[in-house]
Amino acid sequence: MEAKAKDVDVLVRPGQAWWVGFGLPAAVAVLAALVYAYWPTLVWIEETWRNEPDYSHGYLVLPLALLLCWNRLDQITGIRQGISWAGLSLIALAVVMRLAGRLVYADFLDAWSMLPLIAGVVWVCFGFSVLRWALPAIAFLFLMFPLPYQAESLLSWKLQGVATDLSTIMLRVFGQPAVSEGHVIWINDLRLQVEEACSGLRIFIGVAALAFFWAAMVRRSWLDRVVLLAMAVPLAVMVNSVRITVVGLLYQVFDDSVSQGRIHDISGYLMIPFAFGLLWLVKVYWERLYRPLEQMTARDFVQGIGGA
Incomplete structure (x- = not known):
C-alpha cells in the first residue's frame, strides 16, 4: 500500500x-x-x-x-x-x-x-x-472598538464605586473628615460628586491599551507579560483615586468655582501621563528584578572550551 x-x-x-x-x-x-x-x-x-x-x-x-x-x-x-x-x-x-x-x-x-x-x-x-x-x-x-453600552455602563458604575471608597480612605489619611455616600464624598460641608465622567474609564482603557502594547513588544516570558497586563487594573484605579483625593484637598483651599473648574480640568489632563509613567516604572522594575537567564547548550559549552 x-x-x-x-x-x-x-x-x-x-x-x-x-x-x-x-x-x-x-x-x-x-x-x-x-x-x-x-x-x-x-x-x-x-x-x-x-x-x-x-x-x-x-x-x-x-x-x-x-x-x-x-x-x-x-x-x-x-x-x-x-x-x-x-x-x-x-x-x-x-x-x-x-x-x-x-x-x-x-x-x-x-x-x-x-x-x-x-x-x-x-x-x-x-x-x-x-x-x-x-x-x-x-x-x-x-x-x-467602543464597548457595548451595557458593558460600558456597568464597568463605569463599578469604577465609580471603587474610586469613591478609595478616595475617601485617602482623604481620611490626610486628616480630612471624609464620608462617602453612594458616589458622593462629603468633606465637612463640601459635596464632592464622583460623576460617571470621573469614573476612571478613560484612564482604565488607556492604561490597558498601553500595557497590552508593551506586553506584546517586550521579548519576555508569558509570566512577565501577564504581570504587566494585570497591573493595568489596580494602577488605573489608584491613579484615578489619587486625582479625586488631590481635587478634594485643593477644593478646601480654593473655594471659588473658577479655580475649582481649573483644578478639575488640569488634574484630568495630568492623570493620563502620570498613569503611563507609573506603568513604565513597573515595567522597568519588573525587568530588572527578573532578568532573563542566559541559557547555554552543550554545543555552546564545548565550543567555548575549544575557543579558550
Missing part, C-alpha cells in the same frame, strides 16, 4: 516571486474590499473616537499595531505558498457575526467581526505561521 502524501506547508521568504506576484496584491485587494464593506462601521468608530473622550486613544491603535508587526518581523518563519483554505473558517465566523450584528442592531458586534475577518484573510493568503506572527497585532486592534 502506498502511503498518502501529507499536506505540508511550502514556506517562502517575503522577497520571493510568489509573495510579490500573488500574496501582496491579494492582501491589498482584500484590504480595499474590507474598507468598502465596513465603511459605515468605520465612520461610526471614528465618530466615537472624536466625540467620546474615553475612546480618543483609538486614533493611535492602528499605527501602534503596525509598529508591533514591524517589531516582530524577525519572528516570521516563512510565508505559505498557495492558499490555506482552513482560514475560511474565520472568515465564515466574521460573516455570521456581522449578520447577527445587523439583525439585533448591535454596532459593536459588526465592528468586532473585523477581527476574525482580518485573521482569516491573513491565514488564507499567507498561512498559519504568519497568522501566529500577526495575532498579537490583530488582538490589539480590539482596543480601538
Whole structure:
C-alpha cells in the first residue's frame, strides 16, 4: 500500500516571486474590499473616537499595531505558498457575526467581526505561521472598538464605586473628615460628586491599551507579560483615586468655582501621563528584578572550551 502524501506547508521568504506576484496584491485587494464593506462601521468608530473622550486613544491603535508587526518581523518563519483554505473558517465566523450584528442592531458586534475577518484573510493568503506572527497585532486592534453600552455602563458604575471608597480612605489619611455616600464624598460641608465622567474609564482603557502594547513588544516570558497586563487594573484605579483625593484637598483651599473648574480640568489632563509613567516604572522594575537567564547548550559549552 502506498502511503498518502501529507499536506505540508511550502514556506517562502517575503522577497520571493510568489509573495510579490500573488500574496501582496491579494492582501491589498482584500484590504480595499474590507474598507468598502465596513465603511459605515468605520465612520461610526471614528465618530466615537472624536466625540467620546474615553475612546480618543483609538486614533493611535492602528499605527501602534503596525509598529508591533514591524517589531516582530524577525519572528516570521516563512510565508505559505498557495492558499490555506482552513482560514475560511474565520472568515465564515466574521460573516455570521456581522449578520447577527445587523439583525439585533448591535454596532459593536459588526465592528468586532473585523477581527476574525482580518485573521482569516491573513491565514488564507499567507498561512498559519504568519497568522501566529500577526495575532498579537490583530488582538490589539480590539482596543480601538467602543464597548457595548451595557458593558460600558456597568464597568463605569463599578469604577465609580471603587474610586469613591478609595478616595475617601485617602482623604481620611490626610486628616480630612471624609464620608462617602453612594458616589458622593462629603468633606465637612463640601459635596464632592464622583460623576460617571470621573469614573476612571478613560484612564482604565488607556492604561490597558498601553500595557497590552508593551506586553506584546517586550521579548519576555508569558509570566512577565501577564504581570504587566494585570497591573493595568489596580494602577488605573489608584491613579484615578489619587486625582479625586488631590481635587478634594485643593477644593478646601480654593473655594471659588473658577479655580475649582481649573483644578478639575488640569488634574484630568495630568492623570493620563502620570498613569503611563507609573506603568513604565513597573515595567522597568519588573525587568530588572527578573532578568532573563542566559541559557547555554552543550554545543555552546564545548565550543567555548575549544575557543579558550
